Amino acid sequence: MATLKDVSEAAGVSMQAVSLVLNGKAEGQISKMNCEKILAAAEKLDFRLNHNARRMRNKCTENLSVLIDDIGQPYGDYPDFRSDVNMESLYGILDCAAQYGYDIKLLPMNTRNLEDLSLLDKRIGPPYSDGVIFHGLYYRKNVFELIKKRKMPYVLLSTLDERQPSPKTEIDPVPAMRAAVARLIEQGHRKIAWCSHRDPRTSFLPLRFRGYEEEMKAAGLYDEELIMIAEDELAVRRLAADRVVRDRFTAVVCMNDEMAYRWILECRYNGVRVPEDIAVIGFDGSYKYNFISTIDLRFYECGYRAAEELIKSIQGGRTPKNITIKSKFQERKTN
Amino acid sequence: MATLKDVSEAAGVSMQAVSLVLNGKAEGQISKMNCEKILAAAEKLDFRLNHNARRMRNKCTENLSVLIDDIGQPYGDYPDFRSDVNMESLYGILDCAAQYGYDIKLLPMNTRNLEDLSLLDKRIGPPYSDGVIFHGLYYRKNVFELIKKRKMPYVLLSTLDERQPSPKTEIDPVPAMRAAVARLIEQGHRKIAWCSHRDPRTSFLPLRFRGYEEEMKAAGLYDEELIMIAEDELAVRRLAADRVVRDRFTAVVCMNDEMAYRWILECRYNGVRVPEDIAVIGFDGSYKYNFISTIDLRFYECGYRAAEELIKSIQGGRTPKNITIKSKFQERKTN
DNA sequence: CTGAAAGCGCTTACAG
């Protein structure tokens, strides 16, 4: 393995110069010619900066702990409409970290280790990590207390739970949802239904429902009759098979992409064409269902920006701030 | 942050003694009493070993790169029967690594970075990682070549693809599947059907199918009539709704848990009781469907053992060996 | 068992 010293000797410059150049701090200190010599020598020797040495010297870890929910956990006997693991936001975190030279310590908070936090404690805080990202983690008192004890900066990568504490990545899906409904109206739809597995005005659904409600009311089209609740897949099947129900609307906006996919399948089964007879809009922007018109929550950006804010706050010695990611109406072929 | 030196001073011993004790090498070198003093001092000072220093000194990284498939990728317009991300095996890897003091560099090989491998190259091999785990990665020539160029030890965490190169974690589901079928026979079933989305004798299904085939033939119950192919959910629906089809069998063995869940739902819809009228067996042991009788591939163990073999081979300076994990028939309430 | 020392590869403050 080539070291800084090897590169400096090969380039005929000082170790200091090499360090500055390879860390992008050459500006106004090292001549263009020397820069080129250094870069060429580093390339030729396949130089790879030793992070352990750098981090020890700098007394930092360049590591972020990512506390991740055990999303593999079953919800009981009816896993319908369950969203998949949000790998997209994790990819955002990983890509951002790589960009800034950080590593990620992935710490799944699953049933195996939720009670005994001593293992977790051994992976968090100096000299193991500089900050924590809560990835899709529901509020857990004991975990938060541990983080606070270590005085670690942290951010929450919340999805749609408005009750989550700050600092967090907030999602703003309301304008995008309004745009989707407005687009349906523009396409001539008047009877636009809503479908969710619970009452949309309660539970964790309000933020998903709000844009639909607002735009429908603004257009004078809101009607309680258009709100459908389907607690599982079979309920969707019953609704879709019922001609009377189907005649009530020409478009359906769903609580998530899983449910939208279910509607598409059921329409197909009943000979109802999508989007000609019924338009279908999903929610989340799940990568898995990349053919459904949806409200894209932009999970990748959420992860990326959350990690970036955390890293910048660490480097700047300040507290992380809230971040808002505007969702986007992603129009595809189901409306 | 307390250092080794702080601990040695607090305990009134040498730094060497502290290092030996905290690394579990005290055996026969440090007296019981000093051990206790050291442990007490470390505890009191909340001593946390600095991995960067240790790793630099030891010229190792104690890091494993995990190349993970972008399993969030859609399969086109029909995502039916698609297994979820295999988080269980990832948890196994993470837990094992933590046990041995290793960190994991998670490197998703997704559409964003499959072509340009230079970023990957910057995260693999000394001084960034000591070995590579291929996690559910289909054979990709350019990635393998990169690894080989760096002369890194690696293991494949293959699932059911017998064509994967070695060294790998092999899965042996045949005896468990035979046990499941034998159990059904013991329960009085004679007409035991198979259901998969493609012909089970081709594609990647042979290993899933083999145990069923062998046990049915051994019992003289094998019959081509019992093999059902359902390419999507609607096909299962048609089969389950068809009395003639249903009368052909009293139990159905499915290619994976997703399909088994589909059969359970369809049975419920048609007023067919599970397991009284039809017994259902899944395959994979997906955590999400933890109420279905299934062939548990023991993903967690697969991940754990793969990581352990890689770490031990690194520490022992030898090449990783193949590992076989025997699957287990996990009997629940659907048979 | 201890003490004193070397050295892993880097970054930075300092004198020139």
Added chain:
DNA sequence: CTGAAAGCGCTTACAG
């Protein structure tokens, strides 16, 4: 710009 040096926290070889 360079050169010489200090020091991050650890492990280990060495002399006692």
